[in-house]
Amino acid sequence: MDQFLQHLVNAMVLGGAYALLGIGLTLIFGIMNVVNFTHGALYTFGAYAMYLASTALGMNFFLALPFAIVAGLALGALLELTLLRPLRGADIDTTMLVMIGAGIILQSGTLWIFGGVAKAIPSPFPDAPLQFAGVSISWLRLFVLLAAAALIALAYAMINGTRLGRAMRATFQDADTAALMGVNVRLIYTATFALGSSFAAAAGALLGPVYVVFPQMGDLAAVKAFAIVILGGLGSIAGATIGGFVLALAEEFGAGYVSSGYRDAMGFLIIIAVLLMKPTGLFARAERVG
Amino acid sequence: MLEIRDLECGYGPVAALKGISLDVGEGELVALIGANGAGKSTTLRTISGLVKPRAGTIRFRREDIAGADPARILSLGIAHCPEGRRVFPYMSVADNLAMGAYLRKDPIQVREDYDRVYSDFPRLAERRHQSAGTLSGGEQQMLAIGRALMSRPKLVMFDEPSLGLAPTIVEQTLRIIKAIRDGGATVLLVEQNAFAALELCDHAYLIETGRVVKRGLGPELIADPHVREAYLGG
Numbered sequence: 151m152d153q154f155l156q157h158l159v160n161a162m163v164l165g166g167a168y169a170l171l172g173i174g175l176t177l178i179f180g181i182m183n184v185v186n187f188t189h190g191a192l193y194t195f196g197a198y199a200m201y202l203a204s205t206a207l208g209m210n211f212f213l214a215l216p217f218a219i220v221a222g223l224a225l226g227a228l229l230e231l232t233l234l235r236p237l238r239g240a241d242i243d244t245t246m247l248v249m250i251g252a253g254i255i256l257q258s259g260t261l262w263i264f265g266g267v268a269k270a271i272p273s274p275f276p277d278a279p280l281q282f283a284g285v286s287i288s289w290l291r292l293f294v295l296l297a298a299a300a301l302i303a304l305a306y307a308m309i310n311g312t313r314l315g316r317a318m319r320a321t322f323q324d325a326d327t328a329a330l331m332g333v334n335v336r337l338i339y340t341a342t343f344a345l346g347s348s349f350a351a352a353a354g355a356l357l358g359p360v361y362v363v364f365p366q367m368g369d370l371a372a373v374k375a376f377a378i379v380i381l382g383g384l385g386s387i388a389g390a391t392i393g394g395f396v397l398a399l400a401e402e403f404g405a406g407y408v409s410s411g412y413r414d415a416m417g418f419l420i421i422i423a424v425l426l427m428k429p430t431g432l433f434a435r436a437e438r439v440g
Numbered sequence: 441m442l443e444i445r446d447l448e449c450g451y452g453p454v455a456a457l458k459g460i461s462l463d464v465g466e467g468e469l470v471a472l473i474g475a476n477g478a479g480k481s482t483t484l485r486t487i488s489g490l491v492k493p494r495a496g497t498i499r500f501r502r503e504d505i506a507g508a509d510p511a512r513i514l515s516l517g518i519a520h521c522p523e524g525r526r527v528f529p530y531m532s533v534a535d536n537l538a539m540g541a542y543l544r545k546d547p548i549q550v551r552e553d554y555d556r557v558y559s560d561f562p563r564l565a566e567r568r569h570q571s572a573g574t575l576s577g578g579e580q581q582m583l584a585i586g587r588a589l590m591s592r593p594k595l596v597m598f599d600e601p602s603l604g605l606a607p608t609i610v611e612q613t614l615r616i617i618k619a620i621r622d623g624g625a626t627v628l629l630v631e632q633n634a635f636a637a638l639e640l641c642d643h644a645y646l647i648e649t650g651r652v653v654k655r656g657l658g659p660e661l662i663a664d665p666h667v668r669e670a671y672l673g674g
Contacts, residue, residue: 313542320528320539326490327526330519332511332543332591 152284153406161395161402163291163360166298167353169394171371172378173305173387174349180385181322181342185242187249188229189350190372191256196222196351197358197367198260201271211274215297215355222351223344230343235336253368261365268362294356301352302391308345309387318342322385350375370414377417381424383431393431396420441466441626442487442518442595447496447506449486456482458650459496464595469618469627471641471658473634473671479650480630481523484597487628488520489513500595515543517594523603523630525584529573533564536572536583540590550590557586560616578609585616596620597628602636614640634671638662646671 171193178186199221203214233252237245275289309315320328321338329335353371361367378397382389397417405413424431442464449457457479464470472480485491487498489510498506505513514520519540527536537557541550558565561582567575572583581601588596598617602610614636621627631637638644638658646654646667654661661667 316531316535316538317542319531319535323528323530324526327522327528328539329490329510330488330514330522331539331587332514333539334509334511 155283155285157402157406158399159285159287160291161398163287163295163398164357164402165395165398166295166302167357167394168374168378168398169302169391170298170349170356171353171375172382172390172394173302174346174353175375176379176382176385176387176390177349178343178346179379180387181318182234182339184234184249184343185246186343186346187246187372188253188256188347189375190368190370191253191260192222192225192347192350192368193354193371193375194260194363194365194368195225195256196354197271197363198264198354199351200355200358201264201269201363204271211272211359215352218355219348219352222354223348225351226344226347227340229347230340234339234343238336238339253372257365257368264365266365268364270362271359273359290359294360297356298353301349305349305387314338314341374417377421380421380431386431389431441468441501442628443497443499444483444487445497445499447483447486447493447498449482449491449493451491456491456650457486457493460647460650460652462645462652462655464626464628467621467624467626468642469621469629469640471629471631471637471644472647473631473637473644473661473667474647475671476632478647480647481599482650483647484520484599484628484630487513487597488518490520511543514591514593517592518597519588519591519593519595520597521584521588521599521601523599525577525580527572527575527580527583527587530571532569533572533575533583534568536587537564537590540587543591549592553590553592557589561586577605578612581605581609581613582616585613585620589620593625595626595628597630599630600632601629602631602633610636634667635662638667 175186175189178184196218199218200214203209203217204211209217229252233248234245237248273290275293279286279288280292309318317328317333317338320331321333321335325335374397378390378393381396382393397420400416400420401413404416444460444462447457447460448455460479460483472483474480482491486493489508493506496506497504500516500518503516505516528539537554541553544550563579564583564586567579572580575583601613601617605613610633617627617629618640629637629641638661641658643655643657644661645652646661654664654667662672
């Protein structure tokens with residue numbers, strides 16, 4: 151029973167970060183119809199921004215996190231303005247190849263600048279974990295869970311409660327009519343990509359201190375993000391949130407009760423199972439983006 | 441108020457408008473009639489900036505707006521109520537109306553306009569929290585009209601407002617459009633139901649294959665043998 155609760159707690163921590171990763175990807179796909187192959191690289195970027203800020207730049211851990219998120223936002227905006235905006239209306243294959251190329255450049259750039267050796271991000275929390283009802287959770291992981299929950303709540307509030315969020319939903323549902331309402335659709339695309347990127351960076355910045363940071367860390371994260379989004383239904387933020395937690399539960403319990411070697415295979419198993427049984431995703435409903 | 445001269449545009453190599461000229465005076469209700477694919481909708485889409493013209497001018501209150509951004513054109517006072525209603529299906533009625541007021545920076549007057557739309561269309565008030573996609577066709581049309589009015593337009597363009605609606609709702613919709621004109625706005629109406637449009641309008645243009653082939657007062661076009669034969673069923 152204790153072991154069960156422990157896995158559940160671990161899954162919640164992981165699930166929060168996965169949900170962020172999935173929300174970022176699904177937002178970009180839902181509104182822009184772009185399959186973002188740089189998502190993994192942005193996850194890595196967020197982790198390295200966190201590393202750089204809390205080591206070389208000497209920032210406080212709690213300041214380094216927003217720094218990494220804003221850096222992801224800026225890189226996302228830059229990618230959208232330089233690559234996606236000129237390619238708007240181009241063939242989907244062209245866009246995909248360019249995004250794959252951009253992802254490779256980002257990853258190789260990271261390898262070039264920081265080297266291939268994994269780095270640790272110093273944590274400001276005490277090493278002794280918090281013990282409660284036979285379950286132990288490190289302060290760092292507790293913080294990761296709370297920060298992820300806060301960011302998810304912020305995403306919901308932004309999409310459902312602000313003028314920008316309303317314009318994003320309108321653009322997703324009918325871009326032409328949104329333009330007739332005076333929405334600057336191109337600006338919405340830039341904002342969406344920047345926001346989606348910042349969510350990937352946030353996931354990297356949160357999980358970076360829990361594990362270690364290395365240039366290829368985004369590869370597996372990207373696959374997991376796709377698994378989450380396929381699970382939740384493309385374009386569904388609620389689906390991505392639930393999908394993130396479902397994947398984390400599957401990984402934790404798969405590793406705990408089946409075989410720890412299959413932990414990372416869970417994402418692939420989920421993709422295959424969902425595509426076989428319900429190709430539109432488990433939570434695909436009429437309601438999307440919001 | 442609106443002056444269009446020799447407007448040309450096309451989708452790829454296909455020319456959709458081959459030199460349209462038309463005038464809409466302040467306070468008038470002007471109708472564009474013609475068959476499917478004649479270029480009526482494209483004319484409206486070009487005026488509102490969704491389609492960029494290849495040649496020609498569009499002047500609105502003496503300002504050239506040909507090729508301008510939709511947001512700029514809307515902010516000058518032209519609202520476009522698109523064909524097929526095009527409400528945002530997964531947004532609530534209230535959010536759809538909020539989108540109509542997207543560019544406005546006067547929250548107090550916007551609030552008054554919500555109340556006016558709700559009192560003009562009580563069905564929308566009852567369903568303000570419901571997704572627009574769950575409304576009936578007639579209710580969606582009311583919402584599309586209300587949404588267009590939320591920008592406080594000087595000129596409202598309606599594209600096929602009666603399409604796909606039950607006959608009683610069509611009548612109601614056309615009465616609302618007339619009331620909007622009587623309330624002081626100028627109206628440009630595209631309508632396949634040529635007889636209803638000609639009865640309602642001050643003057644009208646008949647468009648065929650991207651060109652204006654006839655213009656005149658409503659009764660003149662109703663009496664015209666070509667119009668009678670081709671559009672009014674003989």
